[in-house]
Amino acid sequence: MVYQNRAVNLEVLTCYLLADISDEQLQAFKAAFELGNFARFSPMLSIKIVRPPEDYIGKSHEYIRRKEDEAGREQHFLILDDRAVKNDAVWYIKWFADDEPMDDGAESSDVLWKILVRTDKLGMVYVNYDIGNMSIQEDLDGCGVEFPVKAGYEQPKVYDLDMDMHKEQYRQPTWVRAEPHEFEYNKGGEKFGDYVAPPRTLARLKDEVAEAEGVLNDWVTPHPAGPLRMPNGKMKESPEGTMVLQLKINPEFPWPPFKWPSGSL
Template sequence: MEISESLNKNFWQKAFQGPSQNVSCVRHAVMALGAVHWQFTTCDHDKPSSLEAFTLSHYNDAISGLIHGRGTANDAQTDLVTILTCCVLFAILESLRGNFSEAIRHIKSGTELIANHKPSTYLPNHDIEELAAIFHAIGSQVGLFSPNRIFANMTPFMAPKKKYNKPAGKLRDLVEAEDVLNTFDDVVTHISWDLEQDRDHNNSECEKQWAILRQRLRVWDIQFQAMVKYLVGTAEYTRNLERIVNLKIQYKLWELLLAEESPAFDCDNQPTGNLDAVECSLLLDDLDRLWTPSATTKLTIIMVFISPPFDVTCLTAYIVAPLNDNNLAKVKTEFELGACSRFQPLLELKITKPPADYIGKSHQYMRAKENEAGRKSPFVVIDEDAVKRSAVWYVDAFADDEMVEEGQAESTQVVVKLLVKTECLALTYINYEIANIDIDEDLDNAEVERPLKNDFFQPLVSDCGGMDMREQQRDQDVEVTAEPGEFEETREKALLENFSPQPDKLGKLKDEVARAAGLLAAWTFIDEAQPVDMPDGSQKTFPAGSVVLQQKYDPDFPWPEYKWPEGSL
């Protein structure tokens, strides 16, 4: 994988393969680097290697050739391109040896040579432009971790970006997608080194620029996903798969780096963005297709495949009572518990302040206004009961004619609503959606008098029949696709008799595989694995012999912290 298009396979072959054959100092540098790389990937780093003398000999010959100007076979004066090429090779070599300060010194020397270069002609030198691009790409990544600017600015010496006639409001091709993403390095460099670091005030120029960069990243992702969806299934998609995967990974790194919760690049306050297990598995599967098309070992962390979650319903929750930070945190913690938010969200809430005219008004008024605005879905009201009774109001809809005729509601102007334990809200909503129970039955269980009147009193808080929400987390099923070697089978009669209809055999994930995936292994029915449609329009396939098993999530697994919907308090 390359850092940018400037560092693709063609560049490496052009910059090093040819010169290593006819330029002596480049040849010695390549041989030294090859030995170090072999030692790095195959040897015990704690033990001295017989290659050390070989490496140092060729390393010294390369440096000597540069110093004495014997870079080419005819002893001509070593040119700038040769020196810069060796700088890159030396930097990589020192990085593999763990001498990062020396690696940085070589990159710094290269950038200064380019910055101080006085060409004899103003015609573009493509070799210099390409080397400037590589120094810019590496320098931008390394320089992010320095409090001060340590490398010269390479952008004036790089080849101009592809020009377009006019803005299109979208990414027109993968080259533009890559160019836009790569400009973020320069933005971060400018913010980190050129602006006053005032993170205590949201209106400071530094904080404004961070916010703009985050927004630019979100826009880029939307446009990139649209472009990839259009390309899926075409020859262009297959031809550019490596570039697409590279951009996906770069985007995810940027997203983690620019997490809202903490300033980027602050060594004492690391970003708190999360890469969840499904995202990680999908990215690693992409890499697997690129790097190991015929390998038996897959690059994966989860090992088994869990289908990406479908869109989860998100309800609006209006706060109409003055809750302090601790009270709000308590509400969110209770909701997350019942919603299984960390590993399989059943429901999401966007907690927000209500429109000004909702303050002090009845639920009937709020429901009418929501309907007028075209927002006819149920919503949630968080008031004093959130603290006093650990409960929130689930506001459904106005009573219908049937409820009035049956004496369940006074009129069609009555709002049907329920005061429900905050931790039971998600399961309550799911029960209504699948018609497992209805709100009318829950109101009866809560001993609400009939017919319903607006602003009725609810004696009991609805609590899903007293269900233990912590235990309920252990009962969350998930379908996983396991490949051969990741599961085991049994035909033990005593186990088969526990299932109806009785199958010929049962299967479950191997215990170590289940633990790694955050699942609880248990015997279950076996289904043959089928291709899975992915969110980007592609199709996920599995090797012969793969199976689908129904297992359960392990709530005690170290799942990442749940990220509340954007804009939620």
């Protein structure tokens, strides 16, 4: 049986809704987040949109961060305020400089590391910060923030990535574990540009299997499948001859809708 390993335990970031917005604007925000998060088939995180406590309204981001810390909620969070809504963006709130492992560039410990991010790029920013591919300091520098950063700094430009997230839907990889009866090897002699493939060096899913699994089929280099750790921690053994094929997800497949956390607006 074909198996695709998908994320099941997504981190949930709280998003405080400080702006007075219409339902249409809220739905537009959620749609932009879902698009950039590849939410239907390969989500990177989840967010829970909630009304803020009364004492957060009209207060600074620094005040809200301190209140979150006092309540023991030390996780990163999001803020959707008037400026964010106007710019199709959302504030990504991290920590004060003295709590930030990468605090280079802060003039004092009163600096709150935060960045206004285009909503459809939030998922990508989250992942890159999480794995250390990017830093908020580098991104703020690219947005015109002056260094060393002062407390209450202004961000002249919204952080964005030069990516068309509609096109990116068709570029998302998936690693498919296919048993021998579910894929086929090439016969040899196929041309890929200047390369002529020897026999049984490439493999692809059988067309009906690819269609049923929601992947875009192609000839790729197969790799023998070893044991796989399942979400419950147990190791799954595969039948002899099972191969791993790196293919791309078909965004036009009828994937189920993204499930927003319970209690989210």
